[in-house]
Amino acid sequence: xxxxxxxxxxxxxxxxxxxxxxxxxxxxxxxxxxxxxxxxxxxxxxxxxxxxxxxxxxxxxxxxxxxxxxxxxxxxxxxxxxxxxxxxxxxxxxxxxxxxxxxxxxxxxxxxxxxxxxxxxxxxxxxxxxxxxxxxxxxxxxxxxxxxxxxxxxxxxxxxxxxxxxxxxxxxxxxxxxxxxxxxxxxxxxxxxxxxxxxxxxxxxxxxxxxxxxxxxxxxxxxxxxxxxxxxxxxxxxxx
Amino acid sequence: xxxxxxxxxxxxxxxxxxxxxxxxxxxxxxxxxxxxxxxxxxxxxxxxxxxxxxxxxxxxxxxxxxxxxxxxxxxxxxxxxxxxxxxxxxxxxxxxxxxxxxxxxxxxxxxxxxxxxxxxxxxxxxxxxxxxxxxxxxxxxxxxxxxxxxxxxxxxxxxxxxxxxxxxxxxxxxxxxxxxxxxxxxxxxxxxxxxxxxxxxxxxxxxxxxxxxxxxxxxxxxxxxxxxxxxxxxxxxxxxxxxxxxxxxxx
Numbered sequence: 144x145x146x147x148x149x150x151x152x153x154x155x156x157x158x159x160x161x162x163x164x165x166x167x168x169x170x171x172x173x174x175x176x177x178x179x180x181x182x183x184x185x186x187x188x189x190x191x192x193x194x195x196x197x198x199x200x201x202x203x204x205x206x207x208x209x210x211x212x213x214x215x216x217x218x219x220x221x222x223x224x225x226x227x228x229x230x231x232x233x234x235x236x237x238x239x240x241x242x243x244x245x246x247x248x249x250x251x252x253x254x255x256x257x258x259x260x261x262x263x264x265x266x267x268x269x270x271x272x273x274x275x276x277x278x279x280x281x282x283x284x285x286x287x288x289x290x291x292x293x294x295x296x297x298x299x300x301x302x303x304x305x306x307x308x309x310x311x312x313x314x315x316x317x318x319x320x321x322x323x324x325x326x327x328x329x330x331x332x333x334x335x336x337x338x339x340x341x342x343x344x345x346x347x348x349x350x351x352x353x354x355x356x357x358x359x360x361x362x363x364x365x366x367x368x369x370x371x372x373x374x375x376x377x378x379x380x381x382x383x
Numbered sequence: 384x385x386x387x388x389x390x391x392x393x394x395x396x397x398x399x400x401x402x403x404x405x406x407x408x409x410x411x412x413x414x415x416x417x418x419x420x421x422x423x424x425x426x427x428x429x430x431x432x433x434x435x436x437x438x439x440x441x442x443x444x445x446x447x448x449x450x451x452x453x454x455x456x457x458x459x460x461x462x463x464x465x466x467x468x469x470x471x472x473x474x475x476x477x478x479x480x481x482x483x484x485x486x487x488x489x490x491x492x493x494x495x496x497x498x499x500x501x502x503x504x505x506x507x508x509x510x511x512x513x514x515x516x517x518x519x520x521x522x523x524x525x526x527x528x529x530x531x532x533x534x535x536x537x538x539x540x541x542x543x544x545x546x547x548x549x550x551x552x553x554x555x556x557x558x559x560x561x562x563x564x565x566x567x568x569x570x571x572x573x574x575x576x577x578x579x580x581x582x583x584x585x586x587x588x589x590x591x592x593x594x595x596x597x598x599x600x601x602x603x604x605x606x607x608x609x610x611x612x613x614x615x616x617x618x619x620x621x622x623x624x625x626x627x628x629x630x631x632x633x634x
Contacts, residue, residue, distance in 0.1 A: 294633075295633040295634075298595060298630045298633045299595045299630060299633060299634060302594075302595030302596040302597065302629065302630045303595070303596065303597050314619075343558075344554065344555050344558030344559060344621065344622070345558040345559060345619065345621065346558070346559040349619040350619070353617075353618055353619040353620075354619075356387050356611075356616040356617070357611075357616075357617070357620065360607065360611050360616065363607075364607075365606065365607025365608075365610070365611075366607050366608070366627075367601075367604055367607075368570075368596065368600045368601070368604035368605075368627050368628070368629050369607075369608070369625070369626070369627050369628075370595065370596060370629060370630040370633065371595065371626075371630040371632070371633020371634075372625060372626050372628075372632075372633070374620070374623060374625055375620065375622070375623040376617075376619050376620050376623075377619070377620075377623075378558060378619050378621060379554045379555055379558040379563075379621040379622040381622070381623075382550075382551035382554045382555055382621065382622020382623065383551070383554075383555035383558075383622065
């Protein structure tokens with residue numbers, strides 16, 4: 144039977160890089176995202192929808208089971224919110240950002256724990272914002288902290304059933320989330336980007352492919368004793 | 384797409400290569416294409432291994448001797464002209480309670496595990512700074528992250544915790560110079576240091592109970608973490624501590 148992976152946020156950035164690598168590695172991939180992707184050609188099946196919607200997950204799991212055996216879920220869908228101080232944030236904003244980052248990962252992890260009786264692996268996308276505070280991004284920070292707690296607990300619940308659950312914590316990565324973050328500050332985006340680069344020990348952003356390599360490694364057999372881990376791929380940001 | 388885990392023609396130093404993880408690492412790195420420079424005190428055992436692995440070499444090195452550490456890096460540079468990767472694997476332990484362990488015993492464990500890692504890293508790092516690139520992989524331990532109690536070894540725990548933050552600090556200092564520094568934190572694997580632990584049913588049961596996956600690590604289960612952190616697959620990873628522990632530290 145073909146090994147099948149579900150990847151959320153698959154249409155661009157890190158998600159698209161993961162899809163490309165998995166397909167090259169012989170996986171069948173069910174891609175999930177709000178919009179039709181640029182790289183739909185390489186996915187085996189596409190589900191357009193919201194990763195916080197249970198019905199969308201039912202579709203994705205059904206599609207995976209039609210293609211082969213579900214062996215991997217990558218919960219990559221996320222959004223950073225508009226960049227507002229907590230004092231000025233609304234309940235609606237907080238709930239929405241928590242939802243797309245944490246509830247989506249919960250639903251994907253739950254789907255894996257339910258629909259992978261033969262074992263498999265889950266990788267959740269955390270962030271350096273999952274272990275430290277970031278002014279103006281409180282809802283995102285809360286969501287990413289939640290992802291790490293979810294990952295650790297799911298690892299414990301899945302461990303004896305052959306389901307490994309890990310998180311990858313990127314630092315600033317060359318994706319549209321970073322573009323949006325740079326746009327959200329008062330200073331010109333180029334200035335903000337320059338400051339973010341200067342704040343990173345490696346003096347550069349990560350590339351989606353560099354995050355994807357970590358994710359694909361955590362999905363594969365060479366990480367068979369790794370579970371509940373949070374792997375920072377951030378150029379040293381959180382080590383400093 | 385080229386394989387990002389490939390190490391063809393990379394010059395890799397492995398300390399503590401005469402047994403345990405180190406011997407295995409030397410074989411795995413050789414298999415991945417690397418020219419392996421193997422270091423250990425027991426050079427007779429190393430030479431046998433070197434004869435098996437074409438392109439590798441054996442260097443006698445006691446990592447508690449700063450002169451030996453310098454000579455090790457010099458030997459690698461003399462043979463190959465550079466050092467691409469350093470794997471700090473040499474380590475020792477002393478199972479004893481804090482009440483029973485002597486200060487000399489404690490110090491000797493710290494000397495090998497922490498000071499040895501520091502000395503080799505420093506000389507390799509100086510070479511890597513000159514080259515403008517390099518990767519250092521430190522073999523730490525989950526015992527550097529959590530206390531055990533059941534298997535008392537404060538000297539080992541303290542030394543490995545030291546290795547973990549040495550990893551972060553070197554990473555922070557050298558990131559923009561092109562040198563990545565990371566650590567692997569294994570739980571319990573079958574090695575010379577764990578022979579007694581796995582020799583008893585009680586020891587094995589304790590490991591099973593403490594590990595969410597319900598078992599100790601298998602020999603080959605560190606290979607992937609090593610190759611990941613040593614190769615270009617982890618080109619944006621530095622200062623990280625990767626537990627390979629079946630979930631032990633996720634609890």
